[in-house]
Amino acid sequence: MTINESLxxxxxxxxxxxxxxARGNAEHLLDxxxxxxxxxxxxxxxxxxxxxxxxxxxxxxxxxxxDHTPLQYLLGKAPFLNEDxxxxxxVLIPRPETEKVVEVAIWLLRQGESVVAPVVLDIGxxxxxxxxxxxxxxxxxxxxxxxSAEALEVAQINVRRLQLEEQVAVVHGDLFCxxxxxxxxxxxxxxxxxxxxxxxxxxxxxxxEVSQHEPRMALDGxxxxxxxxxxxxxxxxxxxxxxxxxxxLELGDGLAVKVQDIIGNQREFSTPQVFPDLNGKDRxxxxxxxx
Numbered sequence: 001m002t003i004n005e006s007l008x009x010x011x012x013x014x015x016x017x018x019x020x021x022a023r024g025n026a027e028h029l030l031d032x033x034x035x036x037x038x039x040x041x042x043x044x045x046x047x048x049x050x051x052x053x054x055x056x057x058x059x060x061x062x063x064x065x066x067d068h069t070p071l072q073y074l075l076g077k078a079p080f081l082n083e084d085x086x087x088x089x090x091v092l093i094p095r096p097e098t099e100k101v102v103e104v105a106i107w108l109l110r111q112g113e114s115v116v117a118p119v120v121l122d123i124g125x126x127x128x129x130x131x132x133x134x135x136x137x138x139x140x141x142x143x144x145x146x147x148s149a150e151a152l153e154v155a156q157i158n159v160r161r162l163q164l165e166e167q168v169a170v171v172h173g174d175l176f177c178x179x180x181x182x183x184x185x186x187x188x189x190x191x192x193x194x195x196x197x198x199x200x201x202x203x204x205x206x207x208x209e210v211s212q213h214e215p216r217m218a219l220d221g222x223x224x225x226x227x228x229x230x231x232x233x234x235x236x237x238x239x240x241x242x243x244x245x246x247x248x249l250e251l252g253d254g255l256a257v258k259v260q261d262i263i264g265n266q267r268e269f270s271t272p273q274v275f276p277d278l279n280g281k282d283r284x285x286x287x288x289x290x291x
Contacts, residue, residue: 032075078094085158086161092214119140124146147174248285
């Protein structure tokens, strides 16, 4: 098949299978197979015939995408802020909503009291997107935990690729458990997390790219979506610096009031503040540990 024929063939399959943005997906996968970017492909003759290997690989990837395997998993990468991060089936695909969480955290730690090389705990790091972004932006020392050993392997790859080994340490364990042996009580400037927050009954109703392919343990937040907020909020208190430490969490849709109540029930925290994402949805909640 030629380049044009390959694109047309893939687009028809994607349209039949209900894959959104059929052309964009077809182009991304073809560029991946050809080992070039979009500009280079445009400069190439569209009558150019794919090699046998290129065509075989393209057919395989198109079949997987038609089965709703996320494009990012097939490409092995996902954009986040100013970086392309390695991703695979063991980690949640980084999303623009989480970029807002990072931006709020950076803004907080650059305000008020000057914090040099802040200490950060990233709970449920997944691909390490939050951890590496904060390490780069703030020269922070980040401890990043995850209960999934496979996810931590991906996070470690991203740490190494960005040469952040001196700043980011990934540790295996559930929530705060790995941090208790590190003598970090009262030493942490920021606890941050994008926890699982999809209500259990909703997970299977999500797009097949999500419900069938992304790790369920990174999505399912229990009956009302708040299980992990209930676990993280009180557990963060002993680690945060009194009067200085911040808690920053990503919010699931419609959960702002519930999470405000969860934080408000802990007297150690200030009144929580909520920030919207680019779509106007409540997406980030933050609160400061009192003195």
